[in-house]
Amino acid sequence: DAKTTQPPSMDCAEGRAANLPCNHSTISGNEYVYWYRQIHSQGPQYIIHGLKNNETNEMASLIITEDRKSSTLILPHATLRDTAVYYCIVRPGGYIPTFGRGTSLIVHP
C-alpha cells in the first residue's frame, strides 16, 4: 500500500529547520495528510494533520501543495530530541492509518 513516498533518511543540524517531504500523488479529495513520528523505543506520536490548507501547531508546520500531491513537514528549530522516524500517512478522517517506512531524521549537533 504505497500511497505515500518519503526519503528513507535525512539529517539536519541542531537549531536549523528540518523540512521533510512527502509525495502522495494519488490522494483523494476526502483524504487527509497526517504526520506521526516514532522516537526510538517509543510508540508513534501524532504531530499534525491537514486537508488542503497549511497548518501549524506547537510542534511543527505542514505545508500542502495546491494540487495536494505533496506536502512538507517543517520542524522550525530542530533539536537532538527530534531525532526519530517520521511517517507521512494519507487517509480519510476516522480511518485506521497504514504506516509506510517513513523518513529517519537524524539531528546532529
Place this chain on the structure above:
Amino acid sequence: SAVISQKPSRDICQRGTSLTIQCQVDSQVTMMFWYRQQPGQSLTLIATANQGSEATYESGFVIDKFPISRPNLTFSTLTVSNMSPEDSSIYLCSVDGGELQSNEQFFGPGTRLTVL
C-alpha cells in the same frame, strides 16, 4: 489526549509459550487497535477490537494465534500464542481520538517481546 499504558513493557519468553499483553486507556474509546512492529520495520496492523464484538483481523493474522479480548471501553488484551522467535517484535496498542481529537491516533508505549 488519551493516555495509554501497556503491561508488560517487555518480556523474554520461551518458544511454545503464550504471552498476554494488557492495554489500559484513561478514557472510554470505541475502537482499539493492535499493531506489531518487527525489528527494523514499520508498524503493521494486527486487528481492530471493538467492545461487545469479535475483533476484526487483518490479512495474515488469525484469531487462534492472536486472540484479543475487549471486555470494556477502556481495556483490551492481546495474546501471542504458541510463540516462535519470529514473533519477536514490539506490540503496540492504539486508540482513535475520535471527533473530539480531530481523529488523532494515540499509541501506547509498546511491549517489547523477545522469543528464544
